Every structure is written in C-alpha cells, then in structure tokens.
Amino acid sequence: MTKQTFDQFTEELWVTAVQVATVWTSPSSPREVDKPGITNPTDIDNWVSHLSYEATVALSDENRIQTQTLYGEAVMITETKDDWAHVVVPTQASVKDERGYPGWMPLSQLKKIKKQDWQRAESAAVTSRHAWLESEDGEHIMKLSYMTMLPVESKTNNRIKVNTPHGFHFLRKSDVTVFRSEQGLPKRQGNELLKAGEPYLGLDYFWGGMSSFGYDCSGFVYAMHKANGYQIPRDAGDQAASVEKVPYDQLEPGDLIFFAYEEGKGRLHHVGFYYGHGKMLHSPQTGRGIELIELKGTKYEKELCAATRYWQQAEG
Structure with missing residues (x-):
C-alpha cells in the first residue's frame, strides 16, 4: 500500500526538492548535456527533449542512471562527497540495499525538513x-x-x-x-492499472525514468501500481521475484509479464503489463514510446519467462 509514513526516519528527513531528481550511479556519471537534470530547479522537459538518441542510449549502456525520485519524496543520506549525497530511497525496494534503492544525488536537489512538519x-x-x-x-x-x-x-x-x-x-x-496518509491510496483491481497506464501511450521511453516526463519499463509498471495502492519493487528482476508466479494460462489483465534473453532462459531484461487477449502494454526501449502490442509473432513471444500478480481480486 502506498502509505505516506516516515517511521524509518529520525526527527529530520531529507526530501527531493526538484520536480524530478535523477539518482546517478556516481557523482561523475552526469555529462555536460545532463546539466538541466542536475540543477535546482531542474528542467526535465528541456533535458529529455535535447538528448540525442545516442546520448540517451548511453545513460543505460554506460550505466549512468539508477532511478529517479519525485518532488517531496523522502530519501536517507548515507554519505556526502563534495556537492553530492549517496542516498537510499525507501519507497523503492531493491536487492541492491535492504533500506531502499541506492545511488547519488546532487545535494542541491535535497532539502532537510522536520518530520513533524511533513506528517499530515x-x-x-x-x-x-x-x-x-x-x-x-x-x-x-x-x-x-x-x-x-x-x-x-x-x-x-x-x-x-x-x-x-x-x-x-x-x-x-x-x-x-x-x-x-496512513491508509494509502485505495487498492484496485488489475484492469484499473491498465486504465492508469493508457493515457501514457506514446510517451518516450527514458532509462531509469520514474516520472510522467519519461518511464523505463519497470518504472512504468511501478508508477501504475503506485497509483492503485500497491508499492512494488523498483526493478524488473525484483518485481519478478517478490511475489508468487502466475501460470501463463491463468493470466489476467494487470498482471506483469517478464522477458529474458536466450528465448527466456537467459538474463531477465524487460517487464510489461498483460493487457488481455494476447496483448501487452509496456514501455519498450530508447527511441520508442509506450505502446500496446500483440505478443504473437514478436521477440517477446519467445522471450517470455515469468508472470506475477500484485493486485488483489478480493479488494477491488
């Protein structure tokens, strides 16, 4: 459940102080072209629109970006180095750190506040x-x-x-x-996750993206679950491993389907929503937008490796 609770924090906490903050692999990860994404205020529209295809691909191929946080989202600072903070993001579960998703953020994009001022x-x-x-x-x-x-x-x-x-x-x-705040957004059934995602058809894929300025594959399914009361892990591999598998002949709209190289036997690399009737709603890859496709006859048909369900039928 997407609750607004801050029990894991002391009397003070650090929150994201820009529209979208990118969590980088290291302080040296941002390039000159990434400046609109590391300033305060940020200009995400300008940053994303001016990145070339090659520069965008390099964000993943050169392992530059880990994830993103949204305005007001709390993080825990574990270390500071010059103008940078190493953080973990408690709302984004990951095997990389049991406390939350780890990475580096510019200190200028964070603001220290009193927890009592944030709890409503x-x-x-x-x-x-x-x-x-x-x-x-x-x-x-x-x-x-x-x-x-x-x-x-x-x-x-x-x-x-x-x-x-x-x-x-x-x-x-x-x-x-x-x-x-203590109850969180109401939990809804699988078809509501799809309804939440449909308005983003055509939105360009963005590696590490966790916002409506651009999602990656696992960021897209994370956000639509969040909108419907479910807090799921951040990355596709963790999303596949965190709940029971669903047999392919029992798939229902809103379930997650996962894909791996070597015709499903290799490394898991992608996740999307099962849409029903053999279709998938997903954020595919750099250079393409969120789309609704038929699985039959695509590479995904051969690469299907797992399916999971986070939504709960009984609470729809």
Whole structure:
C-alpha cells in the first residue's frame, strides 16, 4: 500500500526538492548535456527533449542512471562527497540495499525538513499527467509529475494547500486525489492499472525514468501500481521475484509479464503489463514510446519467462 509514513526516519528527513531528481550511479556519471537534470530547479522537459538518441542510449549502456525520485519524496543520506549525497530511497525496494534503492544525488536537489512538519493526516497525489504547483495568487511555480505526493495542509473550493520543500503552495483539486496518509491510496483491481497506464501511450521511453516526463519499463509498471495502492519493487528482476508466479494460462489483465534473453532462459531484461487477449502494454526501449502490442509473432513471444500478480481480486 502506498502509505505516506516516515517511521524509518529520525526527527529530520531529507526530501527531493526538484520536480524530478535523477539518482546517478556516481557523482561523475552526469555529462555536460545532463546539466538541466542536475540543477535546482531542474528542467526535465528541456533535458529529455535535447538528448540525442545516442546520448540517451548511453545513460543505460554506460550505466549512468539508477532511478529517479519525485518532488517531496523522502530519501536517507548515507554519505556526502563534495556537492553530492549517496542516498537510499525507501519507497523503492531493491536487492541492491535492504533500506531502499541506492545511488547519488546532487545535494542541491535535497532539502532537510522536520518530520513533524511533513506528517499530515491527509496527502495529495497528482493524478493528472502533469500538475502545476501554484503560489497563493495562482502563479505557476513548478511542473510536477504524475504520482507526486505531498502532505495536505488545508482545502479550499478548487485548490489544495500542500506543504512542500519550499513552504506552503497549492495544487488544483482537479489534478489530485486526496487520501488518508496512513491508509494509502485505495487498492484496485488489475484492469484499473491498465486504465492508469493508457493515457501514457506514446510517451518516450527514458532509462531509469520514474516520472510522467519519461518511464523505463519497470518504472512504468511501478508508477501504475503506485497509483492503485500497491508499492512494488523498483526493478524488473525484483518485481519478478517478490511475489508468487502466475501460470501463463491463468493470466489476467494487470498482471506483469517478464522477458529474458536466450528465448527466456537467459538474463531477465524487460517487464510489461498483460493487457488481455494476447496483448501487452509496456514501455519498450530508447527511441520508442509506450505502446500496446500483440505478443504473437514478436521477440517477446519467445522471450517470455515469468508472470506475477500484485493486485488483489478480493479488494477491488
């Protein structure tokens, strides 16, 4: 369940202070072309749109990016080195570190806050593709991603006052869902995961992407589960290993299907949603957008290696 709880933190915590923060493999991983992604504020639209195909492929081939965090998402700092912080992301489970997904972030993209200021009875989750964080007089401050979550301070007729790393600001009610922080977003059935993902058809793949500015394959299925009340592991390999397997003849819409090299016998390399009727909804690879395809006759048909189900029928 996607709960907004911070029990694992002390009286202070560090939160992401930019629209989307990239978690890098090392402080030397970003290149000159990546500057819009490591500043504060970031300009993710500008960064992604100006990367060449080759520069984008290099993010994965040269092992530069690990994952991303969204505005207000909490991290634990384990080490600092010059202007960089080594962090783990507790909301993103990984075999790489039992505390959360590890990597490096610019210190300038993090803000230390008091935990008591961040804990509220209700939280607001962005349910539009993007939402503008606004000042009191309606000025646009920051373009936020889908599934950004912030503590609710109060509500008006058409806006929600939220606490942010930059103080109190506002979100349009039409862009968010408000939920009880301790309960989390409601758990829904598998077809709702697909409905959440369909608006992103055509969105360009982005390695390490965890936002509606660009998802990778496992980031896409992670975000759609998050939107429907399920917190699943970050990476495809962990997603395949964390719950019981589903037999292929019992697949239902919303289940996850996994693919491995060497016709399913080699290294696992991809995940997508089973859509029903032999189709898959997935974020495929650099240079292609999120798509709905027939599995029959594709490389994926031969590479299918596992299936899992995180959604729960009984709680739909």
